Amino acid sequence: MAGFLSKERIITGGNFNRWLIPPAALAVHLCIGMAYGFSVFWKPLGNALVGEDGKPLAACAAGAVTVADKLSGTWRALFATDCNWTQFDLGWMYTLFFVLLGCSAALWGGWLERAGPRKAGLVATVCWCGGLLISALGVYTHQLWMMWLGSGVIGGIGLGLGYISPVSTLIKWFPDRRGMATGMAIMGFGGGAMIGSPLATKLMSYFATPTAPGVWQTFVVLALIYTVFMLCGSLGYRVPASDWKPANWVPPVKNASSGMIATRHVHINQAHKTPQFWLLWLILCMNVSASIGIIGAAAPMLQETFGGALIDQGSLSFADIKKDEVLIASLAAVGAGFVGLVSLFNIFGRFAWATSSDKLGRKTTYSIFFILGALMYMAAAWAAGAKSLAVFVGAFCIIASMYGGGFATIPAYLADMFGTQFVGAIHGRLLTAWSTAGIVGPVIVNYMHDMRLEAQVPFDQVYGPIFYVLAGMLVIGFVANLLVRPVASKHFMTDAELAEEKKLAHEKVLPGNESQAKAASGGSRVLAVFAWLAVGIPVSYGIWSTLQKAWALFH
Template structure:
């Protein structure tokens, strides 16, 4: 039963404890969430090749300044073995991660709904961990194209399938707590780097030699560890029997909760509704308004507050840059800020998503957009008046709502479109994330560089950027205001739903499933406890490591 991957054979019996599914989802999401932490490899890989004197070789296309020159240099670096890669070269992996995540989720979301979460989770394991092994080979042979192909493309496909594989499953198991259920899983994706980054740093320090940084060995170890976690998590996925509901729970009365439906929209019709595109815009604006600024969190803090970060308020960031010792001290504080943001990003996912079960998804997003805009205005004031504590508070709140937006959107979709195809619809909606991953950083980086070239003082660079991002949240507010219940013409009839649920099921398989659902044995309590312990231990480790870094802000 455990290794049968078909959707029909993973239907749980009566006694199955639904609380076994969230730790399975967390095991997968904590593994693929390391995509957020890949920047820990940039500096080691940037000095991987050394000369006879032990000094790093020159960077590929060194000295290139324009974007076109950088692109040309990256093309040369794809096959070069006699020069070091630049951060620009390596950073394309990060872009590929999230572009491929959205595209693969959109392309194969329908297949996931038909094949079931277990099969999709194992394919995600093969892609993500196999991509790491290909990247390890690329590092060993110093071939950038293998890095891009391995982790960027193949791994990116694994990210997409791994990200959406538990969504519809959890929503079906927790119709009474949709937000909390998806928040628990998607919290893992935000927390993956919190665990993986310090682990990777430790592994590189173990494998490093005077002539090599130990990156390829680290990739191999991570691939093995993640294969174990993701395989166990994927095999732990189970789906409820048709029409299952928690004991004592009744679906909400649609007359009183018009934004929560008990019917289902087919995948082929979802994109024909205005609600789909409004939610697409809502997610895109929420992510665009935060992803660029969060990606630049450390330099933003250092440029804005300069010497105030290290107890020398009279020094500007330009003064700090001129002194290597001060630069290192300021960078440590910047890293602490990144750690603090990570903590709020993670707990915002479970906190806001759980709150949405009571507040409603639409009201929760209203809070995101109104409070988010106020926080950006607050950050502008704090930057102009050098109020560090207020600045930190503003961005901690923004980070929590950034994570909360990801975790709340699947439940919003389930409320409007039903649960039958919510995983696939969510997959298509994630193209908004891919778009935002380009829009947000482009806005932030372009406005930053333009103002820097205009000789704007470092402390004054970000205020107009914050106000621009607040305007993006205003667009999201309007889109959320326009969301209404889906028109009845888009919902499947009972006959269409029954046909869809039985699609591809053989008669003898259905008989076995019905017998299993009736005769299932209760899940032992020790198994539930063990499953949660396995995922809570690494989460606790990651939180401790992150808090240690964040303490630099208060030391």
């Protein structure tokens, strides 16, 4: 088994069809991307326990008003079996997901480079799918701590390893299209919820009974499905020989316009000592912080800003509509459509912007993100006041596309700056910026939102100042991006040091006739088509389900 999982076993060369690697990466990322869709479980889990009268039992934090009361209620909810969980209790899993994602990627990124993507992918499979099974047991026994441990902690580790496992592999297979290659895989992480959420909803409906919401059975089925896909994806990974290159491709000596593409390699232990690493850390943190909080609040933001105008009740404010269960249900459907539309732009922005960066350059692409993003937030603030729904929705679709594009472009930016030898490990450490942003962004948005409501600001005027603060964060990112310069030569490894690292990473050089890509054989082309269909069909299902929800916004 050790030999089967070893990196040496999956090193290949010119007779391998490199287009088999992106669907393998997508198979993994589409599964772990369900982390974005876990909110579909909050409401069913919040009403999981019912009394003899058939009504849900009170929440463990019933009557809590202050943050201290809520935290006390959450502590009780961790172990209690006689009260229901609140969204506040369950929402901590989101925090665990993305904090553990960044931490695990940072801790084990170096090991991944030496162990290879197959072994890392299989560990990610065990953690993510095993975590779902532990969560299923937690739901069955009504133990919240098992949910946190299973999906939050163990699953979060699987997220980190699964997220970065294909990054350096894809960059090495596609040195001529770094942005496009990473964009295809990371698009899958954004699309995981697009597939998993409607699937989970159907499964819960199938397994639900009058006294149980069918969540634990859904976790088990999802774990089994994801195990199959993640195993196929992980076993499908291959690593190119160190001297492999695409047919007829000549490596650039230097980017003539900016000098921003390195031809040598920085060691993982040296990367964080460079100013470039911390500038890129700040760039990613600002790009994510400025978007993640507002995207997470997309549905209520639209509803509160436009109120009755969304459902042909223009004279009614959101405060009026809240009092009517029928109207609030209609408004919720429109909000869900907006979330679906934003999700689509987030997903396809990952591929479109990352691919564009191959032509535009990474620094230019991020400059566009920050300038255009700030302008879109100002446009959204104007649209909120002018009640221009089209401008408001359009602005946030563009913002969502650049949020996703930032994730997909950053691995190629790192490869340009630090070389490809340790790009996966460096990317893992940089993802701590995501963990930070996952806390900073929502805290800013939610704090300002709640404070303005407490100040009796009308619902439709709450978000304007928030948009300007987020635009200011993008300005900080823009300045950081301007300061990025090529890495100083003293930070790069010597040829002898690089050779030693290649030896430690179990890399090898293939015979000269295998060092360059050859035309794919008929069999490998058929296999590639099958692999793309295997991931393309679920993606199509997710797109169709999302478009059905988004139609409510235009209907």
